[in-house]
Amino acid sequence: MRIGIVCYPTFGGSGVLATELGKALAQKGHMVHFITYQQPVRLNSFVPNIFYHEVQVPTYPLFDYPPYETALASTMVDVIKNNDLDLLHVHYAIPHASAAYMAKQILKKEGKDIPVITTLHGTDITLVGRDKTYAPVVTFSINESDAITAVSENLRDETFKHFAITKEIEVIVNFVDVSRFSRKPIDAFKKVLAPNGEKILLHASNFRKIKRVQDVVKIFAEVRKELPAKLLFVGDGPERSTAEDLGRELGVCDDIRFVGKQEQMEDILVIADLFLLTSEYESFGLAALEAMAAGVPVISTNAGGLTEINIHGETGYVSEVGDVANMSRQALSILKDEKVLKEFKERAAIHASRFDIHNVVPLYEKLYEKFL
Secondary structure (H helix, E strand, C coil): CEEEEECCCCCCHHHHHHHHHHHHHHHCCCEEEEEECCCCCCCCCCCCCEEEEECCCCCCCCCCCCCHHHHHHHHHHHHHHHHCCCEEEEECHHHHHHHHHHHHHHHHHCCCCCCEEEEECCHHHHCCCCCCCCHHHHHHHHHCCCEEEECCHHHHHHHHHHCCCCCCEEECCCCECHHHHCCCCCHHHHHHHCCCCCEEEEEEECCCHHHCHHHHHHHHHHHHHHCCEEEEEEECCCCHHHHHHHHHHCCCHHHEEEEECCCCHHHHHCCCCEEEECCCCCCCCHHHHHHHHCCCCEEEECCCCHHHCCCECCCEEEECCCCHHHHHHHHHHHHCCHHHHHHHHHHHHHHHHHHEHHHHHHHHHHHHHCCC
């Protein structure tokens, strides 16, 4: 198949999943064409059968805001025509689904019908999409898609709840390449971060308010009262400074490391003992799944689709949003006992294997084939 994939090229879950899906499809012999404004961060090595098309957005004094959606639709048309694509798979509704609709109509006038599959990922539905500025276009473009998928049962239910969707939404869960994360830790790396055998707690996100990174710092401070530990923050964003300030206020800043955005998460997760995810909402929680694939148990909220992957008492624990005291107790119950920690690590890895990329990619291929 010749497949066009449209996504955000960033560290967010939608861009990560879209890129990993494209790479997996290419390895199975499909021709995959990425269309976006810069090279996706996970597309960091040469993969045969993968092509990248950059969306150029000219700037003119007339425009206060360059019309990216129009440029994207035009690029889609160009790539589809010149490479005879079989279908277009767009990730994240805004603005990809609406741009795909425009491209589809242009091509239809020229005698080519291109199927469009839209995958919903989370905040495109639960946050941005529900803004009255965007909601009518989001609803229309989703309904005009030939097929719709969502990455969790929760996200599918939220979409039907808040939008007048007239088509079925198929749930195809996020996935992880288990083989990539199943590795042994680099002892020298771990000793640099935890020279005295301290437990390593980790959080990875885009540091937006919805991630509640201050709760991560508060949990870590409580853990530090009971046992030696270090906290790794992976990623960056608007709430980083508040996390740093709180760390100083609570007297734990010397044991916190901000390592910025990282592409090779498998090298970092494998040295962690516990993953903290305190979000107000997660449509799925891909970061938590990657942690589990590396054998790291998860302490999370019970928000959104997190309970679909983090099984309470088995792969970690879940709590109400903002219940720092309970999450701190849960973290300590795992970290204080080496036998308990080992059991949680093993169960986390076993559960993550159910979401292995080799189990999920065929579901997308089956969906594609319906339209060929």
